[in-house]
Amino acid sequence: MTYIKPTFRHPGLKKNKVGYVRADYEGAISTLCAGCGHDSISGAIVQACFEMSVEPHRLAKLSGIGCSSKTPTYFLSNSHGFNSVHGRMPSVTTGANMANRDLIYLGVSGDGDTASIGMGQFVHAVRRNLNMAYIVMNNGCYGLTKGQDSATTDFGSISKSSGLNDSFQAIDLVGMALELGATFVGRSFSGDKDQLVPMIKAAMSHPGFAFIDCISPCVTFNNNKGSTKSYQFVRDHQEATSTIDFVPHEEEITVDYEAGTSTSVALHDGSKIHLDKLSPNWDPTDRYSAVMRLQEAKLTGDILTGLLYIDPKSRGLHDLMKTSKRPLNSLQEEDLCPGSAALEGINAGFR
Amino acid sequence: MVVRFANVNGTGSASANNMFAKTIFRMGIPVSPKNIFPSNIQGLPTWYEVRINKDGYLGRRTGIDLLVGVNPQSLKKDIASVKSGGYFVYDSTRKLHAEFIREDINYIGIPMMKLSMEHYQVPRLQQLFKNIIYVGALVALLDIEMKVIKNIVDEQFAKKPKLIPNNYKALDLGYDFAKANYECPLKYRLERMDGVGDSILIEGNEATGLGAIYGGATVMAWYPITPSTSVAKGFETHCKKLRVDADGRKNYAFVQAEDELAAMGMVIGATWNGSRAFTATSGPGVSLMSEFIGLAYFAEIPVTLVNVQRGGPSTGMPTRTQQPDIISTIYASHGDTKHISLFPSTPTECFEMMADCLDLADRFQTPVMMISDLDLGMNSHMCPPLKWDDTRKYDRGKVYDAEDLERIKEFGRYLDVDDDGICYRTIPGTHPTKGSFFTRGTSRDEYAKYTEDGDTYVRVVNRLLKKWETAKSYVPIPEVTEAKEKTDMGIIFFGTTRYSALEAMDLFEKEGIYLDALRIKAVPFNQTVEDFINSHEQIFVIEQNRDGQMRSVLMNELDADPKKLTAILNYDGMPITAATIMERIGQHLPALV
Numbered sequence: 001m002t003y004i005k006p007t008f009r010h011p012g013l014k015k016n017k018v019g020y021v022r023a024d025y026e027g028a029i030s031t032l033c034a035g036c037g038h039d040s041i042s043g044a045i046v047q048a049c050f051e052m053s054v055e056p057h058r059l060a061k062l063s064g065i066g067c068s069s070k071t072p073t074y075f076l077s078n079s080h081g082f083n084s085v086h087g088r089m090p091s092v093t094t095g096a097n098m099a100n101r102d103l104i105y106l107g108v109s110g111d112g113d114t115a116s117i118g119m120g121q122f123v124h125a126v127r128r129n130l131n132m133a134y135i136v137m138n139n140g141c142y143g144l145t146k147g148q149d150s151a152t153t154d155f156g157s158i159s160k161s162s163g164l165n166d167s168f169q170a171i172d173l174v175g176m177a178l179e180l181g182a183t184f185v186g187r188s189f190s191g192d193k194d195q196l197v198p199m200i201k202a203a204m205s206h207p208g209f210a211f212i213d214c215i216s217p218c219v220t221f222n223n224n225k226g227s228t229k230s231y232q233f234v235r236d237h238q239e240a241t242s243t244i245d246f247v248p249h250e251e252e253i254t255v256d257y258e259a260g261t262s263t264s265v266a267l268h269d270g271s272k273i274h275l276d277k278l279s280p281n282w283d284p285t286d287r288y289s290a291v292m293r294l295q296e297a298k299l300t301g302d303i304l305t306g307l308l309y310i311d312p313k314s315r316g317l318h319d320l321m322k323t324s325k326r327p328l329n330s331l332q333e334e335d336l337c338p339g340s341a342a343l344e345g346i347n348a349g350f351r
Numbered sequence: 352m353v354v355r356f357a358n359v360n361g362t363g364s365a366s367a368n369n370m371f372a373k374t375i376f377r378m379g380i381p382v383s384p385k386n387i388f389p390s391n392i393q394g395l396p397t398w399y400e401v402r403i404n405k406d407g408y409l410g411r412r413t414g415i416d417l418l419v420g421v422n423p424q425s426l427k428k429d430i431a432s433v434k435s436g437g438y439f440v441y442d443s444t445r446k447l448h449a450e451f452i453r454e455d456i457n458y459i460g461i462p463m464m465k466l467s468m469e470h471y472q473v474p475r476l477q478q479l480f481k482n483i484i485y486v487g488a489l490v491a492l493l494d495i496e497m498k499v500i501k502n503i504v505d506e507q508f509a510k511k512p513k514l515i516p517n518n519y520k521a522l523d524l525g526y527d528f529a530k531a532n533y534e535c536p537l538k539y540r541l542e543r544m545d546g547v548g549d550s551i552l553i554e555g556n557e558a559t560g561l562g563a564i565y566g567g568a569t570v571m572a573w574y575p576i577t578p579s580t581s582v583a584k585g586f587e588t589h590c591k592k593l594r595v596d597a598d599g600r601k602n603y604a605f606v607q608a609e610d611e612l613a614a615m616g617m618v619i620g621a622t623w624n625g626s627r628a629f630t631a632t633s634g635p636g637v638s639l640m641s642e643f644i645g646l647a648y649f650a651e652i653p654v655t656l657v658n659v660q661r662g663g664p665s666t667g668m669p670t671r672t673q674q675p676d677i678i679s680t681i682y683a684s685h686g687d688t689k690h691i692s693l694f695p696s697t698p699t700e701c702f703e704m705m706a707d708c709l710d711l712a713d714r715f716q717t718p719v720m721m722i723s724d725l726d727l728g729m730n731s732h733m734c735p736p737l738k739w740d741d742t743r744k745y746d747r748g749k750v751y752d753a754e755d756l757e758r759i760k761e762f763g764r765y766l767d768v769d770d771d772g773i774c775y776r777t778i779p780g781t782h783p784t785k786g787s788f789f790t791r792g793t794s795r796d797e798y799a800k801y802t803e804d805g806d807t808y809v810r811v812v813n814r815l816l817k818k819w820e821t822a823k824s825y826v827p828i829p830e831v832t833e834a835k836e837k838t839d840m841g842i843i844f845f846g847t848t849r850y851s852a853l854e855a856m857d858l859f860e861k862e863g864i865y866l867d868a869l870r871i872k873a874v875p876f877n878q879t880v881e882d883f884i885n886s887h888e889q890i891f892v893i894e895q896n897r898d899g900q901m902r903s904v905l906m907n908e909l910d911a912d913p914k915k916l917t918a919i920l921n922y923d924g925m926p927i928t929a930a931t932i933m934e935r936i937g938q939h940l941p942a943l944v
Contacts, residue, residue: 057787060624060779073789073801080779082623083791084616085642091572091613095620095628096779098570098604103624103780121616124609324600328569329625329778333745335602336567338593340739346561346589347736350551351377 005029017053025049025056027074037190037216037231038068038137042075044193045106045135048200049076052248059104060096064089064118067144068110068137068216087118090125093132094317100327101318104204105132112142115151115171122173126180126209131316133203133210136173137190139218140229147221158226172298174308177211178291183314184210185290186307189234190217198246199307202273205246208314215303234303241282241293241306242275265312275307284310352416352539354489355400357429358482359422361393367482368399369731370507371489374500375403376552376733378543383409383850385730385926390577390670396425405546409733410850411926416539417493419485421463426451438537440485440492459533461488466524471517480521487525494536496543497526551698551736555727556631558698558737559657560585562705563629564593564603567745568655570628572606572617574636577669578725579659582631583607611636615643615654622653623790625778627709627745629655634663634676637683644718645684646792648815651765651774653712653748656680657705657721659728662924671924672725674846677900680720681874687812691822692720692874695727696849697734704872707827713748715822716776724895726847726926749775756785764788764799765811772817819875826873829880832856834865841887842919842936843880845871845901847926848893854929855936864940866891871901876908884911891936893919895927 005028013021025046030039049059056078063069065086072081084092093107114122114136125134140157142148147161154170177185184206188196196214203210215234217223223230228237242263249270263284265273275284282293290309297304324331354371358364365386372384383402389395402412417438420429426441427450433439435455441447443460452458467481490497501519508514529535559582563571573583587605594602604621608614614630621628632640637658647654662668663675681692691711695701704721712719749769756762756777762785765774777786788799794808795801802808832853844852849870856866869883884890884905892902899918905911919935921927 055783057780057783062620078784078787080777080787081789082620083789083793084619085646085792088612088616088643091608091616092620092623094606094613095570095572095617095622095626096624097620098572098606098617099621099624099626099628100780120609121613124613321604322599322601323604324596324602328602328604328621331569331602333567336569336594337565337739340741342593343565343737343739347549347551350553 035219040190064113066110090121111152129208137216154228157228183208183311201246239302241279245274360397363479483521484525487522488529491529494540556581557585558701562702566706566709570621572614579631611639615640631657651716654718660724674895694845710746830870832868838865839888841867844893855932
């Protein structure tokens with residue numbers, strides 16, 4: 001990238017609680033195709049971090065390989081980023097998280113990166129309830145290698161370079177995450193910022209593995225008629241389970257929610273997620289109802305979106321492992337090295 | 352002498368056999384036990400071989416002086432393996448068939464199972480104490496100090512004192528039977544001596560785990576694979592004692608990964624984020640980790656990898672020893688890559704080098720390999736005690752903190768500020784507006800910006816070579832042992848070959864053949880290695896692989912003359928012996944032998 005964005009900030013721009021303007025959360029100019037869904041998701045990440053007053057250096061952004069995995073360059077330029085190897089972002093994030101439990105970890109992946117080459121690492125990150133937000137920018141194709149079908153390409157979908165998929169069923173990452181015991185499972189659409197921004201905020205606040213499968217049309221290879229991942233198709237078939245509001249703990253609730261249809265989920269840090277339910281027979285804290293709603297939507301050909309499931313009692317990996325409350329990377333010789341006297345005792349045990 | 356035990360895997364023989372070796376060690380006699388075990392949990396033949404040598408030669412020696420054979424499956428082969436004039440100790444509960452009788456060896460029948468069944472009721476105990484009974488018989492036959500072995504029993508069962516009398520009884524049963532029926536001691540007897548000093552008897556892998564703790568590792572990510580698994584076990588076991596706070600919280604993270612790829616990814620993530628982290632694996636694991644190793648090399652992320660080698664290729668001989676991953680570990684990954692590698696020879700060195708590896712990884716921001724092997728890792732070795740200098744400070748290498756970032760004019764992650772090839776890094780979370788950068792495996796410029804510009808790429812990869820040059824003055828220097836007389840012949844070896852190579856050198860010397868010796872401790876090779884090759888006409892490179900891999904690395908890295916370097920190889924999966932080395936070197940010395 002040789003384009004340089006101007007760093008000038010108008011003094012009148014609105015600042016958040018930690019003194020940053022929205023532009024401080026942006027990154028380099030995107031090199032993705034004009035109109036790519038991924039750029040909208042990057043924008044939603046910028047908006048969510050700005051609104052949440054995240055200090056950029058307290059967040060680490062990690063990715064694998066592919067179009068989606070390029071995006072961390074395009075947001076949060078003051079955050080450390082790690083573009084790892086294909087399908088292996090979860091393990092790098094696991095290690096990073098082990099080293100410093102105090103940062104926010106935002107992982108970005110794609111459908112190839114997660115549902116094919118990275119499936120093994122994805123399921124184990126879910127299993128460990130690794131404290132991170134994991135966003136899959138799901139366009140149902142391999143964009144960077146010119147549009148081959150991916151494992152999330154729906155049966156019967158038509159794409160520009162692979163034609164009709166009349167062979168294989170798609171892997172539904174949301175259904176799989178629910179089945180694996182994920183503690184936060186959402187699906188959204190790159191074109192629905194009202195839903196996506198609060199969902200990202202909630203994901204970053206969730207203590208454990210927060211998964212968002214975000215449908216993100218590939219304008220170049222998979223936005224044609226007959227594709228189930230095109231803008232038009234998703235708009236026509238999206239069925240939201242609820243509207244979603246994320247309320248940080250220090251803020252007052254200003255919206256009136258209609259009794260009976262709204263649910264409020266309290267998070268560990270005192271913040272709340274308000275869901276104004278649009279969907280019957282569904283409770284966001286009941287995994288079974290989420291699975292059932294998902295199956296029903298599948299039968300009717302709808303794309304179910306929204307925060308589908310959250311476990312408010314979730315505990316992250318550090319709590320499960322009982323590691324020190326101090327970040328491991330802050331420990332010094334005196335914390336780590338038992339010294340020569342202890343070694344004398346150890347030697348004696350081997351005589 | 353060499354004592355071998357032929358057992359059935361999973362019958363509790365290991366602890367009885369260990370007890371035998373430890374007793375000899377406590378009598379001050381140099382001892383080197385080796386497990387020769389199958390890839391199996393129960394039922395297949397397993398052997399335990401103990402070399403006892405007053406001169407302190409601890410390499411493997413072929414020729415069994417006394418064999419305790421209690422495995423019918425391997426009986427014929429076991430009897431055949433006894434040296435002429437040696438002893439075969441067997442379970443005489445059943446009569447030995449005529450086909451098993453050799454005229455040139457001595458048979459000592461101890462009715463092990465019969466004695467056990469007479470004195471113990473539970474079948475499992477009958478099996479276990481049968482092992483202790485033969486150890487009791489050996490106490491009489493070899494004139495071992497009963498008091499010493501009973502002390503070991505006391506220590507072993509300190510937490511279950513109820514088991515002590517039964518163990519004593521089993522020892523006495525064997526002892527009394529041997530005393531009553533055979534002339535004790537045999538022509539071999541063990542006499543207390545002062546040949547051990549303050550040495551300890553420890554497995555290399557456990558020492559490696561301890562080295563990681565002392566070296567400040569906080570994250571271990573690993574996937575089970577023989578023969579490296581006990582590194583993880585050693586790390587975890589000792590962490591539980593040494594690294595837990597008063598509130599029960601752990602000052603370490605121990606993550607059993609889903610595979611080796613993930614294990615390496617976790618190490619990279621942890622070190623990128625400022626922790627010291629490591630993994631332990633074997634050859635197949637290194638193959639799986641290779642893509643990530645290249646990322647760590649190119650993106651310049653510290654990694655410490657322990658490769659406890661086993662017989663390859665593929666699944667190969669997973670429970671036999673070799674040094675077959677020299678090339679695949681030093682040059683792991685695609686593209687132009689090479690990695691700092693250390694080669695421990697003893698558990699003491701496993702401990703020291705593990706801590707050194709963690710320092711080197713941080714200093715050079717690159718993968719550092721500790722290349723051990725099954726023989727070193729999974730067998731107990733007599734070695735000097737582990738030592739730690741309390742004034743030692745971890746070398747965390749070049750890391751800018753928040754103050755540094757305020758002070759410096761500009762930050763470029765890959766700027767060679769000090770002209771030694773090593774750049775300054777920052778840890779995530781350090782500063783709100785300065786020092787962030789993007790880590791990637793793609794080519795980038797000095798400011799971590801993606802680029803496909805050829806000149807920039809060449810600058811970056813050439814700087815990595817400069818780093819390699821700098822490393823030469825940081826890695827451990829080789830051990831040179833000069834012959835008693837001036838010679839233009841030399842031997843080069845590394846790792847566990849040391850034991851037998853030094854023994855061969857001494858034995859050659861007795862025949863008037865003089866060889867200088869160089870033990871490689873690390874790659875990149877420093878000047879001492881180059882000087883050694885230049886100052887000798889003929890050099891034998893002794894290795895435990897088929898292709899003479901270290902010889903190739905010497906040629907590759909130093910442009911050494913291939914004609915000068917003769918490969919002396921052993922790769923049958925058993926530790927190399929001095930006799931093998933002498934025989935194979937001898938083939939190249941027609942005028943002298």
